[in-house]
Amino acid sequence: MKIPFHKPYITEDETSELLDTVKSGWLTMGPKTISFEKEFSCYIGSKHSIALSSCTAALHLGLKVVGIRPQEEVIIPTMTFTATAEVVCYFNAKPVLVDVERDTHNMDVSKIESAITPKTRAIIEVHYGGQPCDMDRILEIAKRYYLFVIEDAAHSLPAWYNGEKIGTIGDITCFSFYVTKPLSTGEGGMATTENDDWAERMKILRLHGISKDAWKRYSSEGSWYYEVMEAGYKYNMTDIQAAIGLHQLYKLPQFQARRREIVRRYNEAFSQFEELQIPTEQPEVEHAWHLYVLRLNLELLNISRNQFIEELKARNIGTSVHFIPVHLHPYYRNKYGYKHDDFPVAYREYQRIISLPLYPRMTGRDVNDVIEAVCDVVEKFRR
Numbered sequence: 001m002k003i004p005f006h007k008p009y010i011t012e013d014e015t016s017e018l019l020d021t022v023k024s025g026w027l028t029m030g031p032k033t034i035s036f037e038k039e040f041s042c043y044i045g046s047k048h049s050i051a052l053s054s055c056t057a058a059l060h061l062g063l064k065v066v067g068i069r070p071q072e073e074v075i076i077p078t079m080t081f082t083a084t085a086e087v088v089c090y091f092n093a094k095p096v097l098v099d100v101e102r103d104t105h106n107m108d109v110s111k112i113e114s115a116i117t118p119k120t121r122a123i124i125e126v127h128y129g130g131q132p133c134d135m136d137r138i139l140e141i142a143k144r145y146y147l148f149v150i151e152d153a154a155h156s157l158p159a160w161y162n163g164e165k166i167g168t169i170g171d172i173t174c175f176s177f178y179v180t181k182p183l184s185t186g187e188g189g190m191a192t193t194e195n196d197d198w199a200e201r202m203k204i205l206r207l208h209g210i211s212k213d214a215w216k217r218y219s220s221e222g223s224w225y226y227e228v229m230e231a232g233y234k235y236n237m238t239d240i241q242a243a244i245g246l247h248q249l250y251k252l253p254q255f256q257a258r259r260r261e262i263v264r265r266y267n268e269a270f271s272q273f274e275e276l277q278i279p280t281e282q283p284e285v286e287h288a289w290h291l292y293v294l295r296l297n298l299e300l301l302n303i304s305r306n307q308f309i310e311e312l313k314a315r316n317i318g319t320s321v322h323f324i325p326v327h328l329h330p331y332y333r334n335k336y337g338y339k340h341d342d343f344p345v346a347y348r349e350y351q352r353i354i355s356l357p358l359y360p361r362m363t364g365r366d367v368n369d370v371i372e373a374v375c376d377v378v379e380k381f382r383r
């Protein structure tokens, strides 16, 4: 593939820090993870940052510390990755799906209230592709119904809503550092919160439920003695991941500027075609542009979205689809009886979306190649 869907941006900064970590002999969670947490808090402006093995772990611990119980309900958008839904199932609780807005693919806030029942305890909203949801309206509904708000911010680093950085608004915010994400440590995640008790409990739960600072037990400051406070998890980050993360964090402004520039080039090129619909940015937000989701006006083309993807592949361009809505997957269909037309907006949008390559390592030439390939397919297959 000449232009794969994603390539991480790793330079000498990350590799020398990595080497330093390996040579230090401290490979698992340790001083670098702690400094990554501190730097992350500084960058986001959050009181607490808890470094974890993934965003999925952050979502899981988030639900755990707010106290989700079996048979309760958590509202989530259907247009998301399965991680957002599966963590609810870990509690034997129900992920209650809500359709999305046509324009942003974020959860349709006007449909949240009708999904609330006496069993609803929380909302997990997803800032789709990096574009923040309408947080004021979500928080207002959550307050009225006494619901917790957990933000799935896997895509939104950095992003702003009405000038406030994502990571400081909801009760708990969960970030992903998976390889394709705006900040990558290969695998990894972070939970941010202003709540001291939740932060402390997440720190204990990420290392088997062991009492305070379990990671220090093999250091000179630590002790062999520990107590297990509850049945926890193995969800800690490692210093190997944090070494990469620290330098990725410093580069975020530079990454963000490059992403914006690529988006500008794509928008300029694709807005010339009535067969294509370009993504938009709401006036009250600053988009992280993790994804560039192009929409096909299928009625003006004589190929399907899947064929369009194949045509791009034949031109050596890697793409993806975000997302196959949760309610279309067999597990959720069979367990909760969801049908494909239960969420018509997500279903329709799913059939016409393609995520194009969008990452700081793309050269001007790569961007041109993607544009040329997309335009070529449109010209060849327009009705």
Ligand SMILES: Cc1ncc(COP(=O)(O)O)c(C=O)c1O
Pocket: 053, 054, 055, 056, 057, 080, 081, 083, 084, 126, 152, 154, 155, 175, 176, 177, 178, 188, 189
């Ligand atoms: C919206 C969303 N939430 C959660 C996740 C899970 O992230 P992680 O792989 O870090 O667990 C992803 C990953 O792609 C995602 O896209």
